[in-house]
Amino acid sequence: MRTLDGRYRLEQRIGIGGMSEVWRAHDAVLDRPVAVKVMSPGQEGQDTSVERIRAEARSAARLVHPNVAFVHDFGTCGTGPDGQVPYIVMELAEGETLAEHLRAGPLDWHIAVRVCAEVSAALAAAHAHGIVHRDVKPANVILTPAGVKVLDFGIATPCGTPDRSPEGMVVGTPAYLAPEQLERAPATPAADMYALGVLLYYCLTGRLPYQADTATQLLGARRRQPPSPLPQIEGLPPEVADLCANCLADDPAQRPSSLMAALLLAEAVDARVYVPMRQPTAPRQRSASMSPWSERAAAEVTEAAPLPDWSTRAG
Structure with missing residues (x-):
């Protein structure tokens, strides 16, 4: 199993799209299940830059509403050609x-x-x-x-x-x-x-x-x-x-x-x-x-x- 930043242990891939894949993961620090969206590295025509994704994650993290899956965290992992692939940690909505x-x-x-x-x-x-x-x-x-x-x-x-x-x-x-x-x-x-x-x-x-x-x-x-x-x-x-x-x-x-x-x-x-x-x-x-x-x-x-x-x- 891959672990991001020594904290988020990826357990099962639960979704995949053109720009990202979503994993069910375990937050080792807070001992809770989470969803981790890992952006696909640098595909042609897609802006998956760290700064843009970070800015959008910050905007989404301000949303506190019972019908919105919360954004918990943002980080990068070194799995891409440039070593900077952004990921977003979100509430794992079971259903x-x-x-x-x-x-x-x-x-x-x-x-x-x-x-x-x-x-x-x-x-x-x-x-x-x-x-x-x-x-x-x-x-x-x-x-x-x-x-x-x-x-x-x-x-x-x-x-x-x-x-x-x-x-x-x-x-x-x-x-x-x-x-x-x-x-x-x-x-x-x-x-x-x-x-x-x-x-x-x-x-x-x-x-x-x-x-x-x-x-x-x-x-x-x-x-x-x-x-x-x-x-x-x-x-x-x-x-x-x-x-x-x-x-x-x-x-x-x-x-x-x-x-x-x-x-x-x-x-x-x-x-x-x-x-x-x-x-x-x-x-x-x-x-x-x-x-x-x-x-x-x-x-x-x-x-x-x-x-x-x-x-x-x-x-």
Whole structure:
């Protein structure tokens, strides 16, 4: 077994992506399980520099929210060609990813709305600190006995950061990218809200709002046609369907804020979510189809209600 900095003993690889791999590890100093994300050394077109990753880890470490997997530590290991490969130590969230859960089909609408309410509450906390996640998707949402946890804030980006990726490279998961991200616009909270709309659509229907078999077809379909409207779902409140459509709007200004979405979705299932006292740094957008919210409601902070059985399915 490999040990980083004489402290984090890597035990089992639990995830791998284009820029990193994630390990279940043991923190020998505090005697606790953790997750360690080790960045892949110097791949062409990818900025995995120590300073950039450290800066993003510092931003993510400021997020303290029950629906966010905490960032505990940052370090480097000498396994790359230049001897400086950064890694981030995070909370190990025990549970099943939403991606794994959705393999069995769409969720009961109550569960789908509750999950997305908690995801949106996590995004509201990030947006209040000027942080954009950029990769909201089922694989980065985990369902734990204590509630939803949103993962991968360790490589999020500050609001307004320009897209510096090479021409032709898309940062993020194509199905969940907002139209402006395809045009390489700077990262904003509205991009996360587009991804939330896709996530909510997928949870409710078991499919994406675009018909395509490959990433190339998907990107082509995205540019040629609007997303498919939600089908009729028995019992689904109309304000939830409106919210989903508003999140998928081409115009970022038409999308709701994460705070508004969290409160509306929670109200739809009579749940309570933990929302930040600080208002998001981006201007809050309100759609005519959304219920008005009082300032008192927008500032309310409550504990999470008891969780439903995540195994509940549609029908």
